[in-house]
Amino acid sequence: MANASYRGFTLQTAKQSADIWQVRIKNHVLSGNLAAVKKSIDWWCDTASLIDPSEFESVGKAREVQGSKEENFNGFTLKNDTGQANGWYCFFNGRLIKGSKLALQKHIEAHLLAKQRAAAQQRK
Template identity: 70%
Template sequence: MAVSSYRGFHLQSAPNSTDIWQAKIKQHVLTGSLAAVKKSIDWWCDTAKLIDPKEFESLSHKREDASSGAQEIFNGYTLKNDTGQPNEWYCFFNGRLIKGSKLAIQKHIEAYLVAKQKAEARQNQMKK
């Protein structure tokens, strides 16, 4: 049985398991993963309200499911989406962060590349 301390509260692992932890706040025993129990303690310290660690564990599972994360290379630029939501794509483009739908970011990059090609073509014509 492992023993630890977090923000002044005594933590101990459940018998026969290193994945399940317990902490006692007032008369309530909080049981769950170490991260979830610590979040419950943080919540108690910050708001003086008890939240069961199972609530935090269910939120983390939902976040893992939703945040499958997508990444795509488009004309040499990396477009990313961490949440899986359709309008939450982003890209570092010419030193700036641009955000929006994947299609809008692609159109922005294409417009920039077309304008860049035209400018280079004009410069080459002026040199001749």
């Protein structure tokens, strides 16, 4: 049985499974996945009310995205997590830019062209 501590509470794995964690708060034993149990502890510390970890069952689970896409364009990674036409984004020169895929591509191309022109001007 594994033990851990979180915000002053002792967490223990349940005997039947290593994925199920338990915590005792005010003579109540709460059990669930680790992220949900921690969320219940946070809720108790913030509001002094008990919420069963099953209420937070989606916490800690990987988000399943239907339309997730990723594309490399001139060395920049364009991503779309939502599947929507204007849901594309890219980290460009340390900043996050968002919009349609075509708009992001045009922005990147314009920057690369300006960079090439500046380099050509310096050579002259």
